[in-house]
Amino acid sequence: MQQFEESVYQLIVETSTNLPGDVRRAINLGRSMENRATRAGLAMSTIARNIKMAEEQVSPICQDTGMPTFIIHTPVGANQIEMKRAIKSAVQRATKEGKLRSNSVDSLTGANSGDNLGPGTPVIHFEQWENDYIDMRLILKGGGCENKNIQYSLPADLEGLGRAGRDLDGIRKCILHAVYQAQGQGCSAGFIGVGIGGDRTTGYELAKRQLFRTVDDVNPKPDLDRLEQYIVETANQLGIGTMGFGGEVTLLGCKVGVENRLPASFFVSVAYNCWAFRRQGVEIDGATGAISNWLYERGSDVSVEESAGQGAEDLAAAGGAADAEASAAAGESREIVLQTPVTEEQIRQLRVGDVVVFKGEMHTGRDALHKYLMDHDAPVDLNGAVIYHCGPVMLKDEEGWHVKAAGPTTSIREEPYQGDVMKKFGIRAVIGKGGMGPKTLAALQEHGGVYLNAIGGAAQYYAECIKNVNGVDFMEFGVPEAMWHLEVDGFAAIVTMDSHGDSLHEGVEKDSLAKLSAFKEPVFK
Ligand SMILES: O=C(O)C[C@H](O)C(=O)O
Ligand code: SF4
DSSP: OTTHHHHHHHHHHHHHHSOOHHHHHHHHHHHHHSOTTSHHHHHHHHHHHHHHHHHHHTOOSSSOOOEEEEEEEEETTOOHHHHHHHHHHHHHHHHHTTSSOOOOBOTTTOOBOSSSOBTTBSEEEEEEESSSSEEEEEEEEOHHHHTTOEEEESSEEETTTEEEOSSHHHHHHHHHHHHHHHTTTTOSSEEEEEEESSOHHHHHHHHHHHTTSOTTOOOSSHHHHHHHHHHHHHHTTSOOOGGGSSOSOSEEEEEEEEOOOOTTOOEEEEEEEOSOOEEEEEEEOTTTOOEEEESSOOGGGSOOOOOTTGGGTSGGGHHHHOOHHHHHHTTSOOEEEEESSOOHHHHHTOOTTOEEEEEEEEEEOOHHHHHHHHSSOOSSOOTTOEEEOOOOEEEEETTEEEEEEOOOOBGGGGTTTHHHHHHHHTOOEEEEBSOOOHHHHHHHHHHTOEEEEOOTTOHHHHHTTEEEEEEEEOGGGOTTTSEEEEEEEEEEEEEEEOTTSOBHHHHHHHHHHHHHHTTOSOSOO
């Protein structure tokens, strides 16, 4: 078993940096369904480009490399204690080399362990089997989509859909509702795993295990097969679209499993996975510990389609290069280049739909920083500043810090603080993903601010726009939560909430709720 640790390391690197073949195929199909000239289409193109960049640079597809979760089948008599030790050591190495972000945080103090090890992390499930080889599967599911998991207890009354009973049609309603409530916040277009039955714990486990099925497999239970197909088709009529920008593609896959339940309980548990659906698996020789086979088609075998004229289609080139038809479809999107710091006047000119390309310094800030800034001073002048909701993957060498991955994080978590923090320090622009709520929208209007949506998960795409790390504060918060001062060039994001009271997110949510209500009537009798 000498090579076992190296095999685990290879599996981690492959999973984090190279999206598997079946997921790529689903994304290619999604891209073909989305109108390329729209905001959702541009987001899809950026995602495709990011997948390629991650593979080429062997760097994380998304900066949030999630909760490493291993499911391992071992031959009878295999030493699981030794394997556990090797897995932890491989996780440590992958973190040190920037293939995983340091993601293990003390729940009470917020202290980051720095190496992805700690109580409960990584997650390792062992099971014995009577084969002589090891089957090891890994999923790296990020926090943003994990936050969109949802569990229903039937019967229930669901927004837009009414009564969901204890039958297949009630289950249908729960799953559709699960997609609706995620909106773009889990980096749609997503994949969902559904667990019917079990208890509250095993229901979620069953849901997550569905994510290990290949996107294109067929459910052996005809009823569930029909349900899976219905859900993908119907969810794509909700109009949520990539990143919640509105569009044709909201869901790329649905897998449903069923287990027995107690007479009193009826749970439907839904695990939502973003487009950055990172899971792989290997067969390992029980004697040597070497990889003998990959269990899912590898990313390198399926190319992510790039369309002709690709230069003109990514986000940074969107406004300027869009032709008349494209501009109209994207809601008259304009491209505006802004040098930071920015003025109130510049910000008041921006409208929902504009593509802004930033140049200059921006500062990262997420949960720990926003809480801190509520009752402390900022370490740097934030007048006219741009805040980026981002927890990057960073590596340090003799020359200083380097950005390895730097996409946006879900902004809604900062809703209680954002407006106050902007007003207090004179911050003019906030970049994140998934949109923010009414409190922030009101503050943007009053203060003269703007919210921009970057493409979630596009961590390599944005890392390339960061030309220098000017400095860092609050390293004590841990790498993802620290305040990084970043020099950017060509950093593009779309205005989705402006200083005139308009919010694209509010509109998409309202429209999708109306569309959801059309699926109220029973389908599965
Ligand atoms: O933690 C992050 O960097 C992102 C997170 O996965 C999110 O989707 O909000
Ligand atoms: S940022 Fe988006 S793509 Fe990355 S883990 Fe979170 S939900 Fe997934």
